[in-house]
Amino acid sequence: MTAPATANAVQEDAAGHVLAFPAADTARATRDSRPLRLITCGSVDDGKSTLIGRLLWDTKAVKEDQAATLRRDSNGKQNDLGLPDFALLLDGLQAEREQGITIDVAYRYFSTDKRSFIVADTPGHEQYTRNMATGASTADLAVLLVDARVGLLEQTRRHATIATLMGIKQFVLAVNKIDLTDYDRARFEQISHEFRELALSLGVRQVTAIPLSALKGENVVYDGRASMPWYDGPTLVEVLELATTRSAQTVGFRLPVQRVSRPGESFRGYQGTVAGGSVKPGDSVVILPSGMVANVTKIVTFDLVRNAAVAGDAITLVLDRQVDVSRGDMIVAIDSQPLTGLAFDAHIVALQPDGIQPGKRYWLKSGSRRQRVQVQPASQLDLQTGKWEHAEQLSMNAIGKIHLVFDEQAIFDPYEQNRTTGAFILIDPDTNNTVAGGMITAKRSALGGIHTEDARVILSLPADLADQLMATELFAGRREDAEVRRVSAGKASEIIDTIDG
Amino acid sequence: MPHTHPETELHNPQSTKPPLDPHLKALENEAIHIFREVAAEFERPVMLYSIGKDSSVLLHLARKAFYPGRVPFPLLHVNTGWKFAEMIAFRDEIVKRYDLDLIEHVNPRGAAESVTPFSHGSALYTDIMKTEALRQALDAGQYDAAFGGARRDEEASRAKERIYSFRTPDHRWDPRNQRPELWNVYNGMVRKGESVRAFPLSNWTEVDIWRYIQAEDIPIVPLYFAKKRPVVERDGMMILAEDQRLELLPGETKRDEVIRFRTLGCFPLTGAIRSDATSLDDIISELETATVSERQGRAIDRDQSGSMEKKKREGYF
Numbered sequence: 001m002t003a004p005a006t007a008n009a010v011q012e013d014a015a016g017h018v019l020a021f022p023a024a025d026t027a028r029a030t031r032d033s034r035p036l037r038l039i040t041c042g043s044v045d046d047g048k049s050t051l052i053g054r055l056l057w058d059t060k061a062v063k064e065d066q067a068a069t070l071r072r073d074s075n076g077k078q079n080d081l082g083l084p085d086f087a088l089l090l091d092g093l094q095a096e097r098e099q100g101i102t103i104d105v106a107y108r109y110f111s112t113d114k115r116s117f118i119v120a121d122t123p124g125h126e127q128y129t130r131n132m133a134t135g136a137s138t139a140d141l142a143v144l145l146v147d148a149r150v151g152l153l154e155q156t157r158r159h160a161t162i163a164t165l166m167g168i169k170q171f172v173l174a175v176n177k178i179d180l181t182d183y184d185r186a187r188f189e190q191i192s193h194e195f196r197e198l199a200l201s202l203g204v205r206q207v208t209a210i211p212l213s214a215l216k217g218e219n220v221v222y223d224g225r226a227s228m229p230w231y232d233g234p235t236l237v238e239v240l241e242l243a244t245t246r247s248a249q250t251v252g253f254r255l256p257v258q259r260v261s262r263p264g265e266s267f268r269g270y271q272g273t274v275a276g277g278s279v280k281p282g283d284s285v286v287i288l289p290s291g292m293v294a295n296v297t298k299i300v301t302f303d304l305v306r307n308a309a310v311a312g313d314a315i316t317l318v319l320d321r322q323v324d325v326s327r328g329d330m331i332v333a334i335d336s337q338p339l340t341g342l343a344f345d346a347h348i349v350a351l352q353p354d355g356i357q358p359g360k361r362y363w364l365k366s367g368s369r370r371q372r373v374q375v376q377p378a379s380q381l382d383l384q385t386g387k388w389e390h391a392e393q394l395s396m397n398a399i400g401k402i403h404l405v406f407d408e409q410a411i412f413d414p415y416e417q418n419r420t421t422g423a424f425i426l427i428d429p430d431t432n433n434t435v436a437g438g439m440i441t442a443k444r445s446a447l448g449g450i451h452t453e454d455a456r457v458i459l460s461l462p463a464d465l466a467d468q469l470m471a472t473e474l475f476a477g478r479r480e481d482a483e484v485r486r487v488s489a490g491k492a493s494e495i496i497d498t499i500d501g
Numbered sequence: 502m503p504h505t506h507p508e509t510e511l512h513n514p515q516s517t518k519p520p521l522d523p524h525l526k527a528l529e530n531e532a533i534h535i536f537r538e539v540a541a542e543f544e545r546p547v548m549l550y551s552i553g554k555d556s557s558v559l560l561h562l563a564r565k566a567f568y569p570g571r572v573p574f575p576l577l578h579v580n581t582g583w584k585f586a587e588m589i590a591f592r593d594e595i596v597k598r599y600d601l602d603l604i605e606h607v608n609p610r611g612a613a614e615s616v617t618p619f620s621h622g623s624a625l626y627t628d629i630m631k632t633e634a635l636r637q638a639l640d641a642g643q644y645d646a647a648f649g650g651a652r653r654d655e656e657a658s659r660a661k662e663r664i665y666s667f668r669t670p671d672h673r674w675d676p677r678n679q680r681p682e683l684w685n686v687y688n689g690m691v692r693k694g695e696s697v698r699a700f701p702l703s704n705w706t707e708v709d710i711w712r713y714i715q716a717e718d719i720p721i722v723p724l725y726f727a728k729k730r731p732v733v734e735r736d737g738m739m740i741l742a743e744d745q746r747l748e749l750l751p752g753e754t755k756r757d758e759v760i761r762f763r764t765l766g767c768f769p770l771t772g773a774i775r776s777d778a779t780s781l782d783d784i785i786s787e788l789e790t791a792t793v794s795e796r797q798g799r800a801i802d803r804d805q806s807g808s809m810e811k812k813k814r815e816g817y818f
Contacts, residue, residue, distance in 0.1 A: 033524065104677075108660065109704075271566075423683070
């Protein structure tokens with residue numbers, strides 16, 4: 001056995017049964033950040049279950065009685081390193097164990113000395129786009145798995161596209177089963193190069209590619225230097241430990257009001273979780289949709305009256321005057337307000353067999369606000385080509401662009417700017433089921449017919465400048481709206497000249 | 502002006518403790534958000550209160566979520582009649598101290614048909630005295646939302662449970678047909694008779710629970726701390742031998758051991774562990790070097806693989 005990880009991790013008897021785990025590390029330090037949320041994408045063939053199982057195993061998140069149950073369930077079936085079948089550890093529902101597939105999003109927890117992690121474990125099959133979207137909605141980072149022998153697949157593009165659409169900006173490309181290529185460095189570099197190009201076309205710049213063997217535990221938690229002296233980059237866990245958690249602290253203050261607290265005549269507070277920016281006593285705020293203005297006098301929590309609150313904090317806000325505020329309203333910074341209006345554009349993922357029907361009225365819930373909305377599909381993303389095609393309706397697992405029309409004022413930020421106030425779900429009033437997850441892209445002009453999106457601008461730029469522009473989040477978010485042609489400088493001036501004609 | 506509440510009254514007198522670390526703060530914020538959302542969206546919420554460590558954390562978070570108001574829903578304790586005596590004493594003290602509304606329900610079949618964990622076996626006993634009793638209590642109160650302290654890291658089928666977990670009018674859970682749950686936008690729409698189980702602690706791990714209890718100084722049942730107690734060995738478990746209803750079987754002997762409990766339920770079905778952990782620090786360091794999971798001491802989970810999933814489908818929490 002070449003893998004030092006495996007040799008150190010567990011003691012085994014001659015038959016390969018695990019006898020004892022190493023003593024866990026001494027008491028862990030307090031965590032200096034919130035848990036990192038990540039999603040793993042890849043199919044069973046890529047070794048996804050083995051990778052997650054390996055993460056849980058090597059960080060000692062699996063306990064002996066769970067391992068014993070695992071051994072019992074796998075009928076002594078073990079992999080060639082004497083470890084139990086990790087996939088059984090992960091597939092919790094009986095139907096999944098029976099069919100040997102993962103049918104739903106599962107959440108796993110593990111931690112290291114530096115940080116704790118929540119993994120959304122989602123199935124990789126095409127028909128489970130909806131599960132991937134669910135897992136990606138809260139993730140800070142995506143781990144995309146590929147088989148080193150196979151390289152990038154169509155599904156790699158699909159997963160990267162969905163993850164990007166859901167707002168994930170950090171990617172790890174886990175080039176798994178590198179041991180089966182005899183640790184072929186050139187192969188690894190070729191795959192990671194191809195992926196970087198793909199990522200760039202999606203506007204993603206934070207990519208770490210890692211050659212690893214989940215089965216042998218190389219470059220997952222423990223380094224694989226013994227087998228891959230040529231790789232001096234981080235292990236998967238090291239990347240996860242250093243990844244940034246998303247935060248909405250730099251945008252305007254937003255407090256979607258969940259409930260009004262009136263324990264007695266003398267106290268009136270607005271309870272909610274800060275969805276963006278920060279607030280302190282003395283700040284001027286606007287209540288939307290009414291537009292009334294007030295000043296913050298106090299931020300109340302159980303522990304103390306605070307002098308500031310930031311995105312993520314669950315607080316009770318007290319204002320300096322009696323204003324009409326109810327559940328579903330949003331209290332926002334006076335100098336940085338969200339978009340309000342009756343018509344918006346959005347991306348959605350259709351989650352149910354009935355799909356999304358044109359003209360149908362749904363419930364839309366965003367934050368604490370629920371209102372009726374009429375939905376008009378406009379186009380659908382072809383996940384194989386990356387192009388948007390015209391569409392009248394969206395079937396299950398489709399990613400589409402839609403127009404939203406409200407009866408009453410709606411309040412949003414573009415999802416690109418705020419993943420809380422830009423996100424919504426659609427609920428079918430007939431079934432009460434959640435039928436779509438959506439992300440606001442823009443507010444539509446009230447002037448029906450004269451859409452600014454009909455006006456176009458042709459730019460002629462040096463290739464390097466164009467590449468930089470196309471790599472920006474802003475551009476990537478609307479990549480499908482742009483037409484790009486690479487031509488010679490001479491050809492470009494020829495075209496431009498024709499226009500001026 | 503109505504807002505001129507004297508500021509000192511808003512200060513919690515106990516709050517001289519240091520702020521929570523960002524990890525626990527994030528978990529706390531998420532739980533408070535869920536509490537407020539459910540309380541605002543549903544007409545008749547109730548909180549399942551089992552007196553254990555997770556329930557203690559859940560209650561603490563509820564108090565925080567609605568401060569300076571009262572907890573705006575009752576607590577429901579489904580009692581089997583076979584809980585540890587110390588648990589009941591603790592429960593009554595907490596209800597009094599925090600001015601809570603407690604509803605206690607015991608399945609009348611227990612007394613009528615003499616259902617005990619000894620006579621009926623753990624599986625049937627649990628089905629009647631816990632699952633069926635819970636359904637009776639939820640029906641009686643016509644609750645449309647019930648908070649529970651379940652965590653996704655506890656057991657494999659729980660890992661797929663939603664934060665808002667939809668239940669049919671007969672309280673069934675259909676794991677293959679769950680509503681998708683994206684971001685922190687929860688779908689609370691139910692028809693009459695349908696309900697939602699809400700799990701504010703979904704993303705907490707056992708270590709998080711203990712670290713939070715320590716950081717927030719949350720009172721817990723003393724059985725969690727090691728002490729010399731009378732025990733008897735049965736079915737590979739050490740059972741507390743204090744209750745007079747526990748009859749020793751041939752060959753069994755009572756002896757004193759320094760033990761504590763990692764989870765608390767019905768005393769005849771809950772195994773103690775040998776431990777010297779007499780403080781929260783001890784418990785946390787014991788846990789961080791533990792090699793078995795907490796549910797290992799629970800007889801009802803071990804009947805068969807997937808047994809928790811089966812019980813949950815039938816309405817168990």
